Amino acid sequence: MIIKPKPLHEGDRVAIIAPSSATDLQSVVNAEIRIKAMGLNPVMYPTCYTRYGHLAATDEERAKDVNDAFSDDSIKGIICLRGGYGTPRILDMLDYDMIKLNPKIFVGFSDITALHLAFNQICRMVTYHGPMAAASYGKIEDDHVDFEKYTYESLCNNIFTNKAIGLCKNPENEELQTLVGGIAEGELIGGNLSLLVSTLGSPYELDTKGKILFIEDVGEPIYKIDRMLTSLALAGKFNDCEGVILGTWIDCEREKKGYEGGYDLPLEEVFENTLVKFNKPIITNFRAGHNYPQPTMAFGTHVKIDADKKEIIFTESGNI
DSSP: OOBOOOOOOTTOEEEEEOSSOOOOHHHHHHHHHHHHHTTOEEEEOGGGGOOBTTBSSOHHHHHHHHHHHHHOTTEEEEEESOOSSOGGGGGGGSOHHHHHHSOOEEEEOGGGHHHHHHHHHTSOBOEEEOOOTTSSSEEEETTEEEEOHHHHHHHHHHHSOOSOOEEOOOSTTOOOEEEEOOEEEEEEEEEEHHHHHHTTTSTTOOOOTTEEEEEEEESOOHHHHHHHHHHHHHTTHHHHOSEEEEEEEETOOOOBOSSTTOBOOOHHHHHHHHHGGGOOOEEEOOOOSSSSSOOOEEETSEEEEETTTTEEEEEEOOBO
16 A cells, blocks of 8 residues: 655645755755745755755755655645755665655655655655756746746646546657557656666665556666666566656767767667567657656556557556
């Protein structure tokens, strides 16, 4: 059984935390404006304003913000400020027993994948792969926010209601595609490929048994995507899963090699080589990942994919 947190309501206090990397002060200010424009009351936690090398703060400070946000009864939801890197470093420092007793709306993507996995698998709590507070889905002019319609509506349709969203469509003029036909259903899990691979061999290892696996990445040469997909394959993750949804692969380019005319294989051919042999339904070009517009997805809820009809349908909301 998995618990779906209570939906947010207008005026709710939501924690803005930076469990990964830092950002500039203006982005923090804009994040606060953006969340207020959603009708929520943002509470900016200390890690939003600090820097520690490539991290927003020390491991102890970032873990404290996560634990404090979940333990505070006045906080009804948590939205990550941005991604970057850092969440794997704090996984051993979180109070999962306390978090499980205090389920809350939790939103983020990219490096936040490691927290999604831990909260889904250890706490059995639904979390949301969606835009972060410092993301550019709402342009700000003179304290007015002009939200990008698709991204904003998808986020609101997930975090302000407990109803399953049903058919999840791509943005206009973006078609879903099929790599392997068929129908599959199960609990949705996944996120950023680099982070999924980083959990292998750890207590937080990705569990795909009976589940639909969503994968995306950004800024990785294609040969590295090949390596990471192969790592998941060798670990049995594609044998175990029911089906696969491939998201976006922004700035994932073929790298030129040292020999004449040498390049990485095309990304589509890597997918053919590494995934098709498992004969699981696979939908591609789902516009979720490091791109806008982007949909919000409820990890831990039940999803059905029909690769023949090119459909993704969220059918159950989980237990409240």
